[in-house]
Amino acid sequence: MSKFFDEALEESRLTRAAVRVRHVLLGFTVAITLGAMGYVFVKIDRELDRSATVNSDNVTWTLAQVEVDALKLQRAVVAASERPGDPKALDDVRLAFDIFYSRFNIVSRSDQMKDLPVTLELRKTLWSEDAFFDRVTPLIDGDDAALSAALPALRQEVARVADESRAKVVASLQTLMEGGDSRRNELRRSLQVFASAALGLLGLMAGLSVVIILQNRAQSRRSETTERAVHNLRATIESSLDAIIISDALGQITDCNAAAETIFGRSRDSARGVRFAQLLSREGHEDPLASLHQMMRTGSPELQDGRLQMTATRADASRVPVEVALTEAKGASGEPMFIAFIRDISERIEREESLRKARNDALKGEEAKSRFLAVMSHEMRTPLNGLIAATELLQSSTDLDQRQSWLSEIVLSCGWAALDQVNNVLELTRLGSDQSASYQLSDFSPAQVIRDLILQNQPHAAKRGNVLQFEGADTAPDKVTAPRQLFLRVLYNLIGNAIKFTDAGNVTIRLSATPRDHGTKTHLSVAVIDTGIGIAEGDLERIFHNFETLDASYARMREGTGLGLGIAKLSAEAMGGTIRVTSALGKGSTFTFDVTLPVAVEAEDSAAQNAPMADDDVPALNILVVEDNPINSLLLTEMLRLRGHTVTTAIDGIEAVDHAARTPFDMILTDISMPRMDGLEATRRIRREGVCRKVPIIGVTANASPEKMPEFLGAGMTDVLVKPITRAALMAIIATYARGATRNRPRTIDPVATAVPFLNPDVFNETIEEMGRDFVERIADRLLHETESVIVQLTDLGAAGAYEDAGKAAHKTAGAAAAIGLSGLHSALSGYERAAQAKDGKSTAAALAEVRRVLPGTVAELRARGLALALTRAAAE
């Protein structure tokens, strides 16, 4: 397109240059020609003038006349001398003399003849002193007698004058002819020059004609180009989708295009003369044209790509949002003018609006989803919490026969499994919502975390016949500061995944560490290498997607929601790490978790200082339980009453505040989300005034987000207990705050209390290796049955106060449990033994509860390791 304009510009530039050159040439030529013509003209004029004033024929005649008159005089004198005494003859002499005299007078005075011999020389003869006229005139003027007497002498004299006249006239004619020749030549030359000049001029004119023709041709070509360019420009402007308005410097519209007619709803004619400000306006700008112009010059940031948003007013007073760009130009006579390009952006704005709305809707949807999940987690975790706690209570506080115990165990393990899934989903939601920065940092040993995980996963691995190994812990730093929860989650999922897809193979966890930043940081690379089924290369991308299992049939083969790797990936990323995977189908996969973490600064272990009181030391407290869910309320109440505490219940914040105002409780446990008034508001009010304003208030919530902690604490809560509430966690927190102890630092309590593992995998695996699986199975089965019986026995003995016997019984079973690596059971029974030895009823009861708690976990763990425990305790019985 611009080619046309360039062409036109180039053309007119060339033309301008050519015109300048031509003007100079033309001027030069005209000056020279005029000069030459003038010169020649003057010359010819002079020549002609000369030939006009000097009529050579006339001069010749006059000259000849001198001789004629001289001869006439001679003849008159001769006649008079032949007729002496004739007065008529004498008069003729006088007349002839006068004529000759006058003739010579004329000749001698003539300008043209002054240089001729006839004038110069004859004058001497005739006119000088004592010459012819001097001597003869007195005779002529004298009387007849004197004249007659003088005639003979006069006759001779006149003859001589006549001869001389003739000679001089001839000489003069000669001179005249020569002069005439030269003058003619001169004239001829002048005429020749004139003719040449005229020819030259003709040539020049011919040349000029050619130039003019060429110029005309160029001119027409240029005007054609210009016309084309103008046409193209007009077509461009006219067909432009943007409205184009041309205004003068005062903002008065001089022209516009069709699009402008459409946008402004005005015809071109009615738009002309309208002021710019009448068509376009912008809030806060009185003269939009001037402000736009100003902005353009100063490069105001308000301009987006040189455009400014304005409002166009249509002829029918409706308003349209537009975008305006401005260009300065010059009119034909150089006056400044403005060209405004106006784009109707109402559609765009509508689109933007709908996009914004869609986005907001989507965000709202996302929020709603998050809320939904949070609520779901609350609503699901609460009943699960109830389920688990109730089952625990059932197991620990009532006598169950073996079948009941077995069934309750199933309820418990199913409850835990469901809770695990809910937690997974919740975790994924949390990770996905990009609030990972709020994960709490703690100092931990990566190697230890891995070792613990291996210990935990040993049963799973064994169940599938896999060997779980840990390599290369040496280089790892003692401790790093990082969100332990995330680190753990990454590896938990990777290891779990590896075990899940490997049968009778190896799962190796290889930890390597490289110091970074002068040892203040460490780059950890944890590779989880399995010899499992592997993943096809094409599927490598997909496996990290949520809910992704590689195919449906496969998914059925392996339990799982498909969330594991997604959680691992998101967790790794939340820590600033990455997970890589390499795999060969049928040969195994290697998942490598790379992350750079700061090395923990060594500090004294403060845990000891903050050790909670032993369960035994907790005095009976008067506790207010605020919980809207009756089951949870009941469970919590039961748990506390079981430990000798006095419990008052409230179903919401208002009731709680009411109770707290009247009764000086020792501690308040409150749910967070409740109808009417939530836990936070209740806490604030209790803290404000009343007898309970200084008692520990423990928030009980299913929402375990660390980021909520400041809010809870800010409301005045002393600490937070995360649901589901396990006995141990509950006891621990009550022990901590039992005597008005103040919270030293905020902490979250892992929802799953992991005290002593159910199994010591080393011992357990050793035993299996040495004694064989069948043996261990039988022993374990027997031991579990025995534990069942012991629990019944201990309950009875404890109730009877026969602590010594009970301690012994517990010790016996504990020893057996330790022998095959059932560390959890061992620990619990040992605890009972200690309590029994101390003869403390309360702590024995607590220890017994712990034994009861550990038992189902142990059973599950053993099953997970593939032991066929006579299938069930009930069946064994």
Place this chain on the structure above:
Amino acid sequence: MCFLFPTAGRLAAACVLAVAMSLPARAELAQPTGEQVLKIDGAIAQTNSEGAALFDLEMLQALPAGEFATTTQWTEGEKVFKGVPLKALLQSVGASGSTITATALNNYSVDIPMDALKDDAPIVAYSIDGETFSRRDKGPLWIVFPYDSGAEYQTELVYGWSIWQLATLTVSE
């Protein structure tokens, strides 16, 4: 009525005579008393001799005079010429031709068309700078045009008509 006899000179003379006779109201031309300086003949109505009107200087000076100053190629410097305008002179003799043949003392003659005569030019000059001029000095009569007053008087023809030592004027059809 003269064109009835266009080809016969004699008859023409008779015709002129008839015209002259037919104008009795005209004053008779006086006879020259001094030396005769000019003779006008041909187709004229007034005569004082046989077929001609003869003038002496006094008669000429008695006619209404005209004068102008001019330079000429035959004299030095500007001169004031005074004399009888030729046209008036011819009218005074009742000239009725189309051509005047002017003849000088040396028998040089030239034809001047009657149309070329204006009321004030040429004049038959009888004085230069207030002085009469003699036969020896191109006198006593000279047909002079005001050469300086216009280009129309600076032609060869006009120069040719400027006849000096004028002696005879012959008016012809």
